[in-house]
């Protein structure tokens with residue numbers, strides 16, 4: 001299902017959470033939706049999952065607005081950081097309710113994932129730890145087999161081992177049943193190898209939407225003597241610099257840089273992680289708008 005977002009804005013009383021965002025997402029890809037706290041990620045995901053209407057602009061899934069549209073929403077599953085499952089129910093009841101909502105629901109998958117995350121159907125939701133509740137959300141997100149699965153920081157309380165089980169399960173599901181997956185997280189280093197494309201939002205605006213491959217090609221860190229680094233970076237877009245005792249490191253973003261030139265100047269070159277790139281580009285001092 002294609003997602004088309006045009007000039008989308010969302011204002012909450014005084015706060016502009018999203019500002020004139022235009023974006024297209026093709027089907028069957030894994031997207032990383034990144035940005036600092038308060039950037040507007042949750043707002044975007046909630047608009048996509050039909051929780052509310054935009055203030056202006058449009059969001060279309062296969063040409064239709066998701067808001068109050070069962071026809072579209074049966075194909076979209078949004079898992080939040082706080083799922084707010086009904087306390088008086090048991091895990092199996094929650095799964096039963098979810099299975100009634102999503103036409104492609106897989107009971108078999110849900111059962112297998114219960115085992116993976118050490119949950120039992122008879123457990124009462126009231127007695128689940130925060131991490132177990134997150135695991136239940138993840139089980140629903142994967143077993144629903146919706147064409148669009150959105151995970152908004154889905155793993156509050158999950159320990160590292162359970163998080164890696166989630167990444168493995170996500171990839172296994174994606175390979176078996178390709179779908180559009182949108183994953184928003186602050187643990188970027190843990191998952192960035194899953195992203196096929198990255199969408200970065202800053203203060204409600206789109207900073208860029210690029211393939212992971214492009215991002216890595218367009219970023220370069222050079223280090224060496226201050227003089228050599230300065231001569232290489234002159235006229236280029238520098239997103240981070242650090243100096244110590246006559247040595248300097250600079251991170252560049254925006255072009256396919258000539259690495260041979262850097263090496264010929266005696267510089268050391270390194271690649272930059274997506275997490276670092278996100279941090280550098282969203283620093284408040286980094287005011288520049290990049291080519292989305």
Ligand SMILES: Nc1ncnc2c1ncn2[C@@H]1O[C@H](COP(=O)(O)OP(=O)(O)OP(=O)(O)O)[C@@H](O)[C@H]1O
Nearest residue numbers: 012015016017035036037038039040041042043044
């Ligand atoms: N219901 C609301 N009423 C008023 N302001 C809101 C509401 N929801 C979000 N906001 C504000 O809108 C902005 C965007 O919030 P949003 O939750 O979309 O950001 P986010 O990128 O998901 O942040 P985080 O990474 O911290 O979850 C923030 O300034 C937030 O305070």
